[in-house]
Amino acid sequence: MISISNVSKQYGGQILFVEASFFLGPGEKVGLVGPNGAGKSTIFRLITGEEQPDDGIVDRPKRITIGYFRQDVGDLKGRSVLAETLSGAGEAGRLGEELKDLEAKLNDHESPDFADAVERYGEVQARFQELGGYDLEARAQAILAGLGFSPAFVAGDVGNLSGGWKMRVALAQILLARPEVLLLDEPTNYLDIESILWLEGFLRDYQGAVLMTCHDRDVMNRVVKKIIEIDAGDIKSYSGDYEFYEAQRAIAAAQYEAQYERQQAMLAKEKAFIERFKARASHAAQVQSRVKKLDKIEKIEPPRRVIEKTFDFKKAARSGDDVIKVEGVAKKYGEKVVHGGTSLLVRRNERWAVMGENGSGKTTLLKMIAGGLTPDAGAVGIGASVTMGYFAQHQMEQLSADRTVIEELVAHSPTTNLGTLRSLAGAFGFHGDDHEKPIRILSGGEKARLALAKILFDAPNLLVLDEPTNHLDIVTKRALVKALATYEGTIVFVSHDRNFLRAIATRVLELSKDGPRVYGGTYDEYVSSTGREAPGMRQAQT
Known part of the structure; x- marks a missing residue:
């Protein structure tokens, strides 16, 4: 269906591909992998025709429909979430809008355009029905629900949404359009675990072809049946999932x-x-x-060795045995009660995963533990000799945009020698010239790594982590998991990454409308006990 043959592409002195080739067939589910800067986004743009190869051929049928989900969604506003979603439904969406206009004209029998409107209405209606247009709104509602939108959100102005929720609307638009080829650039970045599980099922059942990048290895293992790897200018194909x-x-x-x-x-x-x-x-x-x-003799080039990132913790001081005590905590926003009397005791060296559907109060609980939010009732106590490191998404926004990476680390720890801080930067994936990168140009993943570096360098004996793996690639996640496996401290965290949950959690706190419930044991034991992978799912996915 789409063939890339002997394609070469470079930007200035950077060579991305040299005579690279691969084929995307009808209905194939393919994962696109490679390090940052390898050219994954360039592959997407070559397929859509936004860019042209320096050499070689990109062959795609002229009438093929392609949907491309990318990380920049633009400024969505002025319509309801539902209307914005329907507007991206391709030909069916455009015909639906035209039908509404024609229906208005048909109400004016005296109009000179009435006869033309009648004729055009018949043509448009037939094509609209052929494309499944009369099911469009129901499908849009189902997709939005799957991506976590409540009915109130669906009816609300899209302009009032945060950037992450606007990304979900953009994703819903493309899924609703049902193109023959779906190009998905990190579609799970802003999704909670329930929405990720829903998307897995949607993509597995999707009739068209899917080419996707994704930092969630569980999604890659369950959806894709082929991997295309960009490796130092070459493209290699592997038949199988990510694990294979x-x-x-x-x-x-x-x-x-x-x-x-x-x-x-x-x-x-x-x-x-x-x-x-x-x-x-x-x-x-x-x-x-x-x-x-x-x-x-044709000399064999030395092997290229992937440098695994290593996060080395300084040894944390020992805390008291009772690390966090939450007693009858209540919190509400307006009329919405998110905590109605939550209590728990976190002991030294325990690793608590906090789970719950959207709005269940996961982030609120972590903010109250970290002291950034005061409960309406009850109390949160931190134990003796506890030093806390708190990571949340807003901390990436608090990095100083005009500083470089190394300047940010120096400002954080001015008495530490420069060599140590450069080593710290390297451990978190900033090598060589990366030290001098201005923070304003860093990607979301780079900002997350820098914020984590600052927190972990201080060697706290309690880590409170709200979605620490957001925007991190699979290699960096693996390094973080290895570091936390040897960390001699207590962890309370929220994550939508099942591999991270599986590796770290020793206890699970599930928040729901029926109140909090504690499951002693690992995430896998939680899944086995409840029969579901997340609180909002009826049964475990396979």
């Missing part, structure tokens, strides 16, 4: 390294012979023969 891709990539890397080492051993042996006998006339012919042999 990682295994195959590891095998290929090990085989390549072994091949390289064998060649290096052979070359060393030949060079040693040449060096030993080059001055002897009796061996001149043999030496020349081996020199020519070495000149003809």
Whole structure:
């Protein structure tokens, strides 16, 4: 259906692809992977025709419909959430608008355009029905509900939504349009776990082709059946899910390294012979023969080794055994009660995952624990010798836009030597020239890493983390999980990433309209106990 053949592309001195090729077939579900800056977004723009290759061919049918979800949605305002969603429904949406205009004209029998309107109405209605237009609003409502919109939100002005909720509207528009090809750039970034689970099911059942980037490995494992990897200018395809891709990539890397080492051993042996006998006339012919042999050998390039990020914690001081005590806490916003008497005791070294549907009070609870919000009733107490590190999305906005990465770290810890802070920056994925990047140009993931670096450098013995993995790529998430696995402190966190929940949680607090409920054990044990992967789901997904 869409074929990229021998495509080369570069920006200035940066080469993205060299004679790269891949094929996206009808109905295929494909994951697009590669490091930041490798060219994933460029692939999307080549497919849509927004960019052209320097060389090679991008072949797509002329009448194919393509929906492209990207991370910049523009300024949505002036319509209800439902109307904005319907406006993106492609031909069916446009015809629906035209039908409304024609119906108004048909009410004016004296109009000179009445006859033309009658004729056009028949044509438009037939095509609208053919495209399933009469089901459009019902489908839009179902998609919006799946993405977490309540009926009140659906009827409200889209302009009043936060950036994250506007992203959901943009995603709903594209899903409603049902294009033959869906291009999805990080569609789960602003979704809660219930919406992610709904999207998984939607994409698995989707009749069209899907090409997606995604930092959620569970989504990749459950949706895609092929991985396309951008690797240093080359594009490679792997048949299977993300887990299969990682295994195959590891095998290929090990085989390549072994091949390289064998060649290096052979070359060393030949060079040693040449060096030993080059001055002897009796061996001149043999030496020349081996020199020519070495000149003809195609040298294997040294293996490219992926540098795993390592987050090294300073050892946290020991806290008291009772770390957080929440006693009968109540909190409401207007008439909406989000906590009606929540109580819990968090003990030293426990790792609590706080789960609940949208509006259940997860972030509110973390803010009250962190001291950023006062409960209406009840009390939150922090135990003896507890030092807290609190991470929330708003802290990324508090980074100083005009500072560089290293300047931000120096401002945070002015008495620490520069070498230590540069090492800290490197541990969180900022290498070389990245230290001098102005914060205003950092991506969401880079800002999250910098905010986490500042918090973890202080070695608190209590971490309160609100969606710490938002915007982090899979490699960075894996490094964070490894670091937290050896962290000698207490953690209370909210996350929509099931792999993170699975790796970190030792207890689960579920918030619901029936009140809080504590599940002792891991996230997997919670799933097994409840039969669902999240509070808003009826049963566990498979």
